[in-house]
Amino acid sequence: MDDRPILQTRNLSIYFGGLAAVNGVNLDVPYGKTVGLIGPNGSGKTTFFNLISGIYKPSDGEIRFKNENLTGCKSHQITRKGMARTFQNNRLFWQLSILDNVILGMYTKQQAGLIDVVFRYKRVRRELAECASRAMEILRYFSPELSEQPERLAADLSQGDRRRVEICRALASDPALLLLDEPSAGMSPEETDKLMEDIGKVKERFRDISIILIEHDMTVIESIADHVFVFNYGKKIAEGPYADISRNEEVLEAYLGKEADDA
Amino acid sequence: MKKGPAGLLLLLFLESLFFALVLVFLVVEEIIPILAVILGTVVLSFVLVKYERLNAFLQDLFSHYRKTAVAWGLIFVLALPFILHDSPYLIHLLFLSGLFAVLAIGLDFQVGSTHLVNFATAADYGVGAYTAALLAVNFGWSFWIILPLSGLAAALFGFLLGLPTMKTKTYYLSLVTIAVGLIIYLLLNNLSWTGGSDGIAGIPYPTIGGFSLGNSVRLFGMELPFQANFYYLVLGILFLEFVVARRLYQSKIGLAWNAIRDDEIAAACQGIDVTGSKIMAFYTNAFFDGLAGAIYAFNVGFIAPENFAFMLSVIVVTMVIIGGMGNVTGVIFGAVIMTLIPEKFQVVQSYRLWLFALIIIIMLLARPKGLFPQKTRQYA
Amino acid sequence: MAHFAEIVFIALMLSSTYILIAVGFTLFFGAIDIVQFAHGDVAMLGAFVAIILYGLAEATGMTRVLPMVVWVAGVIFFTLIITGALGVLFERVVVKPFRKAPLLMVLVATVALGIIIRESVRLFYPEGSNPQVFPKLFPQASFQVGSLYFRAEHLMIFGISLLLIVGMMVFINKTKIGLAIRAISQNIEAASLMGINPDVTIMITFFAGSLLAGIAGVLTGTYFNVVKFDIGLMGGIKGFSAAVVGGLGNFNGAILGGLTLGVVETFASAYIPGGTAYKDVYAFIIVIFFLVFKPSGLLGERVYDKV
Numbered sequence: 033m034d035d036r037p038i039l040q041t042r043n044l045s046i047y048f049g050g051l052a053a054v055n056g057v058n059l060d061v062p063y064g065k066t067v068g069l070i071g072p073n074g075s076g077k078t079t080f081f082n083l084i085s086g087i088y089k090p091s092d093g094e095i096r097f098k099n100e101n102l103t104g105c106k107s108h109q110i111t112r113k114g115m116a117r118t119f120q121n122n123r124l125f126w127q128l129s130i131l132d133n134v135i136l137g138m139y140t141k142q143q144a145g146l147i148d149v150v151f152r153y154k155r156v157r158r159e160l161a162e163c164a165s166r167a168m169e170i171l172r173y174f175s176p177e178l179s180e181q182p183e184r185l186a187a188d189l190s191q192g193d194r195r196r197v198e199i200c201r202a203l204a205s206d207p208a209l210l211l212l213d214e215p216s217a218g219m220s221p222e223e224t225d226k227l228m229e230d231i232g233k234v235k236e237r238f239r240d241i242s243i244i245l246i247e248h249d250m251t252v253i254e255s256i257a258d259h260v261f262v263f264n265y266g267k268k269i270a271e272g273p274y275a276d277i278s279r280n281e282e283v284l285e286a287y288l289g290k291e292a293d294d295a
Numbered sequence: 296m297k298k299g300p301a302g303l304l305l306l307l308f309l310e311s312l313f314f315a316l317v318l319v320f321l322v323v324e325e326i327i328p329i330l331a332v333i334l335g336t337v338v339l340s341f342v343l344v345k346y347e348r349l350n351a352f353l354q355d356l357f358s359h360y361r362k363t364a365v366a367w368g369l370i371f372v373l374a375l376p377f378i379l380h381d382s383p384y385l386i387h388l389l390f391l392s393g394l395f396a397v398l399a400i401g402l403d404f405q406v407g408s409t410h411l412v413n414f415a416t417a418a419d420y421g422v423g424a425y426t427a428a429l430l431a432v433n434f435g436w437s438f439w440i441i442l443p444l445s446g447l448a449a450a451l452f453g454f455l456l457g458l459p460t461m462k463t464k465t466y467y468l469s470l471v472t473i474a475v476g477l478i479i480y481l482l483l484n485n486l487s488w489t490g491g492s493d494g495i496a497g498i499p500y501p502t503i504g505g506f507s508l509g510n511s512v513r514l515f516g517m518e519l520p521f522q523a524n525f526y527y528l529v530l531g532i533l534f535l536e537f538v539v540a541r542r543l544y545q546s547k548i549g550l551a552w553n554a555i556r557d558d559e560i561a562a563a564c565q566g567i568d569v570t571g572s573k574i575m576a577f578y579t580n581a582f583f584d585g586l587a588g589a590i591y592a593f594n595v596g597f598i599a600p601e602n603f604a605f606m607l608s609v610i611v612v613t614m615v616i617i618g619g620m621g622n623v624t625g626v627i628f629g630a631v632i633m634t635l636i637p638e639k640f641q642v643v644q645s646y647r648l649w650l651f652a653l654i655i656i657i658m659l660l661a662r663p664k665g666l667f668p669q670k671t672r673q674y675a
Numbered sequence: 676m677a678h679f680a681e682i683v684f685i686a687l688m689l690s691s692t693y694i695l696i697a698v699g700f701t702l703f704f705g706a707i708d709i710v711q712f713a714h715g716d717v718a719m720l721g722a723f724v725a726i727i728l729y730g731l732a733e734a735t736g737m738t739r740v741l742p743m744v745v746w747v748a749g750v751i752f753f754t755l756i757i758t759g760a761l762g763v764l765f766e767r768v769v770v771k772p773f774r775k776a777p778l779l780m781v782l783v784a785t786v787a788l789g790i791i792i793r794e795s796v797r798l799f800y801p802e803g804s805n806p807q808v809f810p811k812l813f814p815q816a817s818f819q820v821g822s823l824y825f826r827a828e829h830l831m832i833f834g835i836s837l838l839l840i841v842g843m844m845v846f847i848n849k850t851k852i853g854l855a856i857r858a859i860s861q862n863i864e865a866a867s868l869m870g871i872n873p874d875v876t877i878m879i880t881f882f883a884g885s886l887l888a889g890i891a892g893v894l895t896g897t898y899f900n901v902v903k904f905d906i907g908l909m910g911g912i913k914g915f916s917a918a919v920v921g922g923l924g925n926f927n928g929a930i931l932g933g934l935t936l937g938v939v940e941t942f943a944s945a946y947i948p949g950g951t952a953y954k955d956v957y958a959f960i961i962v963i964f965f966l967v968f969k970p971s972g973l974l975g976e977r978v979y980d981k982v
Binding site: 085108111123129135136139150156159160205 | 539563
């Protein structure tokens with residue numbers, strides 16, 4: 033258990049053309065907690081995720097992960113440090129099986145290189161088999177139905193199943209920080225309940241995991257977030273427990289007329 | 296599903312039927328029977344696609360007796376020079392098919408697995424061939440030393456080519472590979488130490504012990520023309536490459552390539568060094584191209600820039616697209632039929648390129664994954 | 676060694692060819708994010724179409740009966756129309772089916788298309804594998820400025836090309852259809868919601884780009900007096916390179932890129948010993964340099980992946 037925040041950003045900004053999509057954001061994500069990231073559409077939440085996961089390079093500011101300065105690092109380097117994420121519009125490997133997708137989540141844990149493949153293939157085969165069984169285990173834990181047909185192509189899955197596989201893939205690397213980008217988008221109330229259950233399962237199995245959750249569905253935020261950040265126009269305008277920020281004037285104003293469902 | 300000896304005999308019978316068909320196709324010279332064979336194959340494949348149960352039955356049969364089927368196939372392939380011992384030209388054709396298969400499997404690493412557009416196969420091949428030729432003619436080294444060196448030279452070239460270009464997007468990469476291919480061609484044509492447009496001549500035949508591969512060989516009581524030596528040589532390299540390719544695909548490297556193909560950004564977010572993976576696809580491809588180049592150089596004895604023109608790259612791309620992207624056996628099949636069929640249509644020799652291009656477009660429109668699409672990975 | 680001014684003029688002529696082809700590449704890429712690798716061969720077809728139309732005009736006696744201005748204008752006009760139409764045809768057959776497919780498909784398909792075009796001309800056009808004499812469409816006068824000689828036909832075709840390039844700029848920037856093209860480059864779904872028919876707009880884009888390629892073919896034929904079935908391969912690659920150097924998708928970039936490539940190639944082959952044998956190499960080195968260090972080109976905007 034750690035007192036220090038798992039993720040810190042200082043004055044994080046990125047400009048597209050002349051527009052600041054993320055503007056001077058200072059954020060501390062506490063270790064082992066689940067934090068929510070909310071705000072109207074276009075407020076920079078996903079862009080923020082893209083910045084800290086290395087997809088975009090910041091125009092300004094600093095990112096510290098596990099107290100290490102990772103500003104400007106590429107995605108694969110950041111993932112290797114222990115960060116994993118899902119995407120708003122599901123980025124699975126469509127032509128690969130469910131099992132392959134989850135095994136790829138464990139890429140950072142696999143050691144075998146070119147020399148091994150050519151000369152020491154037994155080692156490769158063994159490692160791959162281990163990854164396969166670990167992947168099956170994760171699938172079984174989160175979605176027994178999916179684990180029964182692990183060879184189904186990702187492209188053939190329903191929306192809900194795709195989400196689930198994406199979360200399994202993200203968890204396969206045993207990350208310290210998990211970024212979930214609108215996991216409940218397009219889900220019915222029943223599916224959303226199932227999702228909250230799943231996130232509960234995640235926290236149960238991965239005890240020390242820290243989660244940042246972008247969400248529009250406030251019921252999800254209310255029930256699982258320990259702490260909430262609110263974005264608007266690329267800036268962090270409020271933070272605190274859900275109870276507080278749901279009454280915050282500025283937050284309500286940002287949402288007024290934009291969201292039909294509040295609290 | 297038939298199990299037991301009946302199934303086994305059925306499998307062997309069907310396979311032998313297929314081999315007989317291949318032999319007929321190879322040997323016959325009149326155009327009508329050739330067309331009949333091709334037409335028959337096309338009809339057969341449509342039937343297979345339409346009748347799912349028949350297809351499934353055959354697949355089952357094959358996978359049940361896989362070891363036997365593969366062994367029988369290997370015996371046939373090894374026995375071909377004996378069957379065709381009166382036709383050195385046909386054996387030479389098979390040798391060329393094998394050479395193209397080596398090129399095609401390598402290219403599949405990039406085009407098939409990773410969807411990287413690479414039109415520089417001819418350049419890698421040429422680097423391998425010229426390295427071999429220069430070392431042989433200027434230093435007289437043994438083929439067996441030159442072979443791996445050519446592979447390494449081509450791999451180095453592939454690495455240097457891949458290094459700066461792997462950051463670029465697909466469409467830029469296609470331009471770069473075309474441009475590099477053209478530059479290499481221009482350089483080979485104009486530099487004096489590569490022999491200019493005359494190329495390099497006087498490459499001797501390889502020798503094992505005292506035996507020269509340029510001489511006919513006596514095996515199992517039969518006299519085989521010297522082309523058989525090269526056929527077996529290329530088979531050996533092909534076999535090696537086959538094993539390496541299969542292993543690459545069933546490993547984190549192959550998984551990474553596929554991931555990059557499907558979604559580069561998501562791949563990076565799983566910890567894959569996308570640029571590094573792409574470069575690896577480049578130099579592993581280039582290595583085998585280089586080996587093929589060396590074998591080619593030692594087979595024909597003389598090489599010139601015109602052997603390594605842009606069109607060769609296009610032909611190899613066709614083979615991968617037709618055979619099946621990401622499927623090693625399919626790619627071999629694509630290489631073999633794309634080498635043999637045009638040879639059979641000597642009358643349409645000048646139409647060869649035109650037909651190739653037409654086939655590419657038809658295949659891309661009708662069956663973009665190729666005749667034999669990539670199989671889903673199995674984990675025991 | 677030729678006079679400096681003459682070299683400058685050669686560079687301008689070469690640059691015009693590259694610009695004309697580069698604009699097509701940039702328009703197509705801007706509109707639908709694809710590269711049409713056979714675009715250079717469309718320019719070659721333009722030259723051949725001009726040859727055929729001239730042959731027709733001569734055979735039917737039009738060249739004797741009508742004033743030169745009229746039949747030349749006719750030949751050029753119809754060359755442009757036909758080449759434009761061919762461009763649209765190719766788009767329908769080989770580009771449109773792959774719109775939703777991985778980029779690899781359309782790249783390979785258009786490379787194959789280029790081969791089919793070249794080989795079709797080589798195989799089916801009479802004496803196709805040999806260079807074809809390009810007709811004299813312009814007065815053959817030459818005149819002197821100081822100690823320099825210029826040919827009227829070069830100046831005229833250069834002028835026509837310039838006119839068309841400027842015309843295209845005006846078309847893209849000032850007309851409603853041009854606006855539609857720019858709209859679909861930004862966001863094809865939003866554009867269609869605004870009432871723009873994306874399919875028709877795409878066809879217009881290909882017509883326009885191929886039309887310019889057609890004039891590039893005429894320019895090449897007029898300048899070199901002969902054309903051959905394979906001039907489109909290099910031409911297309913150089914045109915694409917020019918578009919890339921300037922910034923793919925950026926109209927002004929295509930102009931700047933074409934200029935850069937034309938100038939480098941002309942001056943390098945004029946002043947660097949070893950000369951013309953390596954002229955293509957210089958152009959490609961520039962391209963590779965840009966692709967590696969500044970892939971967005973001289974003027975291009977940095978494109979962010981939509982994540």
